[in-house]
Amino acid sequence: MWKPSERLMDTIRHYASFPATGVSLRQMVQFGDRPSTGTLFRASQFLSEELPIRLAHRVQDLGDLPDGLSQMPSIKKVQDWYAQSFEEIIELPRPKLSQEVKERLLRPAKINGGHTKVLPGATQNPSIRQGQYRSSPLHNDGKHNGNGKAVAVRRYFVPSDEHGGWPPELNDYNQRFSKTLQHIKRRHDGVVTSVAQGILEWKRKRQRLQIDSTIQSFLDRFYMSRIGIRMMIGQHIALTEQSHIRHPNYVGIICTKTNVRDVALEAIDNARFVCEDHYGLFEAPKVQLICNDDLNFMYVPGHLAHMLFETLKNSLRAVVERYGVESEHFPVTKVIVAEGKEDITIKISDEGGGIPRSAIPLVWTYMYTTMEQTPSLDPSFDKSDFKAPMAGFGYGLPISRLYARYFGGDLKLISMEGYGTDVYLHLNRLSSSSEPLQ
Numbered sequence: 001m002w003k004p005s006e007r008l009m010d011t012i013r014h015y016a017s018f019p020a021t022g023v024s025l026r027q028m029v030q031f032g033d034r035p036s037t038g039t040l041f042r043a044s045q046f047l048s049e050e051l052p053i054r055l056a057h058r059v060q061d062l063g064d065l066p067d068g069l070s071q072m073p074s075i076k077k078v079q080d081w082y083a084q085s086f087e088e089i090i091e092l093p094r095p096k097l098s099q100e101v102k103e104r105l106l107r108p109a110k111i112n113g114g115h116t117k118v119l120p121g122a123t124q125n126p127s128i129r130q131g132q133y134r135s136s137p138l139h140n141d142g143k144h145n146g147n148g149k150a151v152a153v154r155r156y157f158v159p160s161d162e163h164g165g166w167p168p169e170l171n172d173y174n175q176r177f178s179k180t181l182q183h184i185k186r187r188h189d190g191v192v193t194s195v196a197q198g199i200l201e202w203k204r205k206r207q208r209l210q211i212d213s214t215i216q217s218f219l220d221r222f223y224m225s226r227i228g229i230r231m232m233i234g235q236h237i238a239l240t241e242q243s244h245i246r247h248p249n250y251v252g253i254i255c256t257k258t259n260v261r262d263v264a265l266e267a268i269d270n271a272r273f274v275c276e277d278h279y280g281l282f283e284a285p286k287v288q289l290i291c292n293d294d295l296n297f298m299y300v301p302g303h304l305a306h307m308l309f310e311t312l313k314n315s316l317r318a319v320v321e322r323y324g325v326e327s328e329h330f331p332v333t334k335v336i337v338a339e340g341k342e343d344i345t346i347k348i349s350d351e352g353g354g355i356p357r358s359a360i361p362l363v364w365t366y367m368y369t370t371m372e373q374t375p376s377l378d379p380s381f382d383k384s385d386f387k388a389p390m391a392g393f394g395y396g397l398p399i400s401r402l403y404a405r406y407f408g409g410d411l412k413l414i415s416m417e418g419y420g421t422d423v424y425l426h427l428n429r430l431s432s433s434s435e436p437l438q
Contacts, residue, residue, distance in 0.1 A: 002080060002084050003080065004080065004083040004087070008083060008086075009059075009083070011086075011090070012055075012056045012059050012060070012083060012086055013056070013060070014056075015052050015053050015055075015056035016056040016057050016059070016060045018053050019053075019437070020050065020053050020054050020057070020437040021050055021437075022434035022435040022436075022437050023232075023434065023435060024407075024431060024432050024434050024435070025254060025300075026298070026430075026431040026432050028235055028251070028252065028254060029251045029254055029256060029298060031043070032235070032239045032242075032252050032254075033251060035239050035240075035242070035243050036164075036166070036243075037164075037166040037170050037171050037174065037243070038166050038170065040174045040239060040240060040243060041105065041166075041170045041173065041174055043236060043239065044173065044174055044177040044236070047089075047177075047181075047233075047236055048089055048090075048092070048177070051085075051089055051229065051232065051233070052086050052089050054225060054228065054229050055082050055083075055085055055086040055089070055229070056086060057225070058222065058225060058226075059079055059083050059086065062075055062078060062079040062222075063079060065215070065218060066214055066215070067202075067206065068202065068205070068206070069198070069199075069202045069215065072198040072201040072202050072205075073198070073201065074194045074195065074197040074198035075195065075198035075201075075202075077194060078191055078194050078198070081187055081188060081191065082188075084187070085184040085187060085188070088183070089184070092176065092177060092180055094173065095167075095170065095172070095173045096169070097167070097169070097170075098167075101166075101167060101170075174240060178236065178237050181233045181236060181237055182237055184233065185230065185233050185234065185237070188226070188229075188230070191226060192223065192395070192399070195219070195222065196366075196367065196395065199211060199215070199219075199366070200367070203367070210362075210367075211365065211366060211367055216365060216366060219366045219398075220398070220402065223398075223399055223402055224402045224405070224406065224436055227402060227403060227406050228406065228435050228436075228437075231253075231300070231406070231435075234252070234253045235252035235253055235254070236252070238250075238252035238253045239252045253300055253302065254298065254299070254300055255298070255300070255301050257296040257297075257298075258298065258299040258300075258301050258304065259295070259296050260295045260296070260297070260304070260337055260344060260346070261289065261291045261295060261337070263301055263304050263305050263308065264289055264291060264308055264335055264346070265289065266305060267305050267308035267309045267312055268287045268308075268312060268335065271284075271287075271308075271309055271312035271313045271316055272284035272285075272316065274313060275313070275316040275317065278317075279320055280325065281320070281325060284316055284320075284330075285316050285319045285320065285333060286330070286332045286333070287312065287332065287333045287334075288333070288334050288335065289335045289337075290335065290336045290337065291336075291337035292337070295337060295339055295344070297344055297427070297431075298429075298431050299407070299427065300407075303403045303406070303407075304427070306400065307400040307403050307411065307425055308335075308346070308348075308425070310396035310399070310400045311348050311396075311397070311400060311423045311425065312333070312335070313396065314396060314423075315333045315348055315350035315421070315423070316333065316350075317352075318353060318420075318421065319333060319350055319351060319352040321352070322351075322352050322353040331350075331351040333349065333350045333351075334347075334348070334349040335347070335348050336349070339429075340429075342428065342429065343409070343426045343427060343428060343429060344426075344427045344429050345424060345425065345426050345427070346424075346425040347422055347423070347425075348423045348425070349420065349421075349422045351419060351420040352420050352421060353417075353418065353419070353420065354415040354416045354417040354419055354420050354421050355421060356415075356417050357415070360413065360415060363397055363413060364397060364398050364401065365398070366395060366398055367395075397411070400425075404425060404426065404427065405436060406435060406436065407427075407428055407431065407433065407435075408428035408430075408433030409425070409426045409427045409428045410426045411423065411424070411425050411426070412424045412426070
């Protein structure tokens with residue numbers, strides 16, 4: 001069983017004193033448009049500095065939890081995963097490069113032999129208050145870290161000279177770095193379920209029914225950070241693979257022409273299938289989609305599919321439980337997609353009876369559920385991401401809202417008790433806002 005040494009924990013504490021560097025969706029796309037060996041190496045260098053900072057902040061957070069939560073076996077296991085991943089990245093041997101190669105790596109790429117290609121800066125994320133997160137460079141006026149030391153805010157990496165002729169050591173390091181990231185990504189597949197298990201252990205030990213606001217805000221920060229870390233790792237692995245085979249509409253895991261209708265239809269089919277399976281229905285409540293066929297924008301299709309699936313699943317469940325599984329006619333749930341200059345907004349309208357106004361804040365609380373009995377958690381269940389079979393863990397909406405906010409969108413809920421609920425999913429189509437840094 002791997003355990004961190006005291007020396008490693010000292011190094012982690014040092015890294016946790018530095019702020020993270022946020023990137024935007026647009027920067028990721030412009031950077032990874034045509035990744036050369038040199039550009040990928042620059043990306044590897046950026047991530048080999050950036051990921052340890054983010055991982056170190058998480059190790060610290062997991063160790064500083066209140067009221068004995070840090071001592072729960074599942075929480076300690078997750079903390080060890082983060083520390084082990086930190087160690088693997090910082091100890092990966094780097095290639096020895098000649099002065100000429102170092103200088104060439106520092107020369108940014110040029111567009112058509114003319115202007116230097118430098119990525120535009122990211123704008124403030126509209127979903128996040130300035131200074132809300134302690135590891136953000138803007139925290140403490142952007143000039144100091146938490147210890148009062150002056151820090152230089154690193155820019156997101158710049159595309160490198162795209163001409164060939166790079167030494168083989170660079171490609172070798174790129175492949176090794178990508179394999180290390182794949183291994184880390186697999187290790188962290190069960191993080192969401194393991195942390196949820198840790199909260200259950202703590203609730204049983206402390207005999208608590210709900211979590212308090214301190215733990216709620218920790219979980220918001222922690223899971224948002226996980227989305228960011230997995231986004232960066234997934235993007236880098238995909239770019240490394242795409243240096244051999246390129247898909248016309250994909251830059252890494254980002255689709256430059258995400259078709260909203262196609263993603264929505266797939267999410268509707270999946271949610272109806274899960275509903276039929278869970279309740280033993282011959283046919284789940286119908287869902288009507290109102291959306292332009294050719295509505296495309298730059299986004300991560302996996303994130304959009306996750307948010308739509310989770311919200312639709314809640315709506316269908318509410319409808320079935322209001323009208324009963326024996327009912328022959330369910331009201332239709334509507335999904336309406338509207339296109340604006342700044343946002344694409346998706347409204348999911350159901351007639352599932354709504355939520356009492358007093359219970360609406362609880363909808364965003366982790367581990368809150370209206371199910372009579374919370375199912376036991378199996379950390380190996382659907383490790384790729386947290387999708388409870390139909391309901392019962394109280395993670396669907398809070399995590400979907402984090403996915404929306406990650407790229408500057410939001411998820412809002414308006415309920416009419418006695419009638420139904422409208423969920424509004426706002427997606428920022430400008431793609432220029434920075435990640436919310438934890």
